Amino acid sequence: MLDIRLFREQPEFVKEGLDKAGVDPTIVDTIRSLDDLVRGLKTSAESMKAEMNTANKALGAQRKSLSESEFEAKRLELRGVGDRINEADALRSQKETELQNLLLEIPNLPHEKVPVGKDDRDNVVARSWGEPRAFDFKPKPHWELGESLGILDLERGVKISGSRFYVLKGQGAALQRALITWMLDVHIEEHGYTEVYPPFVVKQECLYGTGNLPKFADNLYHDVEEDFWLVPTAEVPVTNLHRDEILTGAELPKRYVAYTPCFRREKMSAGRDVRGIKRGHQFDKVEMVKLTLPENSDAELDALLDNAEDIIRKLNIPYRVVQVCTGDKTFSSAITYDLELYAPASKGEEGAEWLEVSSCSNFRDFQARRANLRFRRDAGSKPEFVHTLNGSGLALPRLMIAILENFQNEDGTITIPEVLRPYMHNREKIVAVG
RNA sequence: GGAGAGGUGGCUGAGUGGUCGAAAGCGGCUGACUGCUAAUCAGUUGUAGCAGGAAUACCUGUUACCCCGGGUUCGAAUCCCGGCCUCUCCGCCA
Numbered sequence: 001m002l003d004i005r006l007f008r009e010q011p012e013f014v015k016e017g018l019d020k021a022g023v024d025p026t027i028v029d030t031i032r033s034l035d036d037l038v039r040g041l042k043t044s045a046e047s048m049k050a051e052m053n054t055a056n057k058a059l060g061a062q063r064k065s066l067s068e069s070e071f072e073a074k075r076l077e078l079r080g081v082g083d084r085i086n087e088a089d090a091l092r093s094q095k096e097t098e099l100q101n102l103l104l105e106i107p108n109l110p111h112e113k114v115p116v117g118k119d120d121r122d123n124v125v126a127r128s129w130g131e132p133r134a135f136d137f138k139p140k141p142h143w144e145l146g147e148s149l150g151i152l153d154l155e156r157g158v159k160i161s162g163s164r165f166y167v168l169k170g171q172g173a174a175l176q177r178a179l180i181t182w183m184l185d186v187h188i189e190e191h192g193y194t195e196v197y198p199p200f201v202v203k204q205e206c207l208y209g210t211g212n213l214p215k216f217a218d219n220l221y222h223d224v225e226e227d228f229w230l231v232p233t234a235e236v237p238v239t240n241l242h243r244d245e246i247l248t249g250a251e252l253p254k255r256y257v258a259y260t261p262c263f264r265r266e267k268m269s270a271g272r273d274v275r276g277i278k279r280g281h282q283f284d285k286v287e288m289v290k291l292t293l294p295e296n297s298d299a300e301l302d303a304l305l306d307n308a309e310d311i312i313r314k315l316n317i318p319y320r321v322v323q324v325c326t327g328d329k330t331f332s333s334a335i336t337y338d339l340e341l342y343a344p345a346s347k348g349e350e351g352a353e354w355l356e357v358s359s360c361s362n363f364r365d366f367q368a369r370r371a372n373l374r375f376r377r378d379a380g381s382k383p384e385f386v387h388t389l390n391g392s393g394l395a396l397p398r399l400m401i402a403i404l405e406n407f408q409n410e411d412g413t414i415t416i417p418e419v420l421r422p423y424m425h426n427r428e429k430i431v432a433v434g
Numbered sequence: 435g436g437a438g439a440g441g442u443g444g445c446u447g448a449g450u451g452g453u454c455g456a457a458a459g460c461g462g463c464u465g466a467c468u469g470c471u472a473a474u475c476a477g478u479u480g481u482a483g484c485a486g487g488a489a490u491a492c493c494u495g496u497u498a499c500c501c502c503g504g505g506u507u508c509g510a511a512u513c514c515c516g517g518c519c520u521c522u523c524c525g526c527c528a
Contacts, residue, residue, distance in 0.1 A: 039483095039484070042483080042484060042497085043484060043497095046483095046485085046496060046497045046498090047485095047496080049496085049498090050496055050497070052508090053497090055509095056452075056509050059452085061452080061453075075507095078509080079507090081508085082507090381491085
């Protein structure tokens with residue numbers, strides 16, 4: 001959420017930012033007039049309350065010395081004042097809710113470094129690493145490899161749970177498990193993160209905190225009877241760990257890494273990426289989350305991005321870093337870099353594709369304000385909002401696709417990346433079994 | 435899931451309708467005293483919003499907040515209803 005004071009003090013700046021993000025900037029004027037209205041109502045209601053409070057205190061003090069009829073007259077008079085206050089308050093709170101709801105639906109302003117653009121076609125490839133492998137045979141897509149190796153069962157996934165679900169079996173399941181453990185180990189031991197195992201269901205406040213609600217309810221699974229929402233990413237529970245807390249400056253930065261499954265309805269992506277395991281309703285992910293001092297968040301994003309890239313380099317998969325433009329950045333983020341892996345056959349007959357496996361973002365104080373995530377620089381100083389960041393490190397299914405497709409052999413077996421072998425009983429290859 | 439107890443300021447803990455933003459103690463801060471530390475004494479000490487003033491972290495006024503949300507009342511920390519959470523006992527269970 002943006003600071004309402006920004007609307008009051010620098011409306012042009014807000015308009016400019018929203019315009020770049022593809023939002024109609026006239027919303028700023030709407031918000032300002034609503035804000036003025038709310039503040040006016042508040043001021044007048046407060047002065048009525050002040051009067052009422054004084055009168056009530058006086059009445060309490062005099063009650064013994066007043067005759068019954070005098071008291072009664074006074075009582076009725078005050079009751080009238082009370083009614084008027086209630087009326088004014090009702091209007092105020094209605095308008096205040098309206099204002100709040102508007103603010104909750106306004107995206108974050110883009111960071112000054114973000115390239116201006118309309119949609120993903122205006123994203124900029126910042127750099128790339130590794131050479132796509134030259135195959136001396138026609139590489140197969142992961143769904144063919146997976147099925148023939150007996151490590152991926154798309155059909156039975158659909159039978160059990162419906163479309164966009166799949167089953168991993170044998171070395172396929174083992175590969176995913178190895179990746180999870182190995183990635184966690186790297187982030188913990190080499191990159192300095194603290195492992196967190198959070199709940200996979202959260203209350204709706206958490207989703208408001210990260211910015212998934214109220215706008216993106218469409219993409220979330222939730223229990224209709226309870227306030228239980230399945231996490232769409234570990235970002236949600238982990239960022240909310242310190243919700244409504246005031247941390248000390250010395251505790252920052254907090255660097256967390258968590259493995260969780262993620263659940264998404266994918267309503268807005270209906271019909272897209274239906275082959276294989278590229279886009280499912282349930283997938284696993286290792287996620288890094290940081291809470292930092294405001295002045296350090298830019299540097300922490302660079303480090304976070306490098307931590308995610310390090311995983312890919314260790315696996316030796318070609319990738320590129322894409323800087324997301326103002327029009328394509330997500331709702332809550334101020335600046336985002338996507339990491340995309342080269343997958344030689346992921347588009348089937350159409351061939352290769354760059355697969356997004358991580359999205360590393362700095363949200364600045366946008367989520368912190370929603371989640372009331374604060375810190376105090378020194379013992380006596382005022383609480384300030386922290387900056388929050390996160391990025392996948394990495395998302396499993398697409399990483400698995402890249403591994404299967406890049407490291408496939410002509411005979412249909414898969415060479416296991418060396419760093420993973422200790423996590424897979426020192427096996428070198430995934431081969432078909434009976 | 436059943437029965438009971440309870441949720442008050444940084445902490446402990448009083449407070450059952452007005453004089454309560456809230457006693458007391460601890461802790462914190464300021465000052466005094468003291469070779470230093472400790473002890474002692476005095477004062478001070480919640481957060482947020484809004485309005486006005488002063489202009490770097492200030493003052494004044496005012497409102498709100500005693501788990502959350504409703505209600506009763508001229509007036510609610512205090513009474514009523516709903517919810518959440520914690521603790522104890524029982525049951526069940528990985």
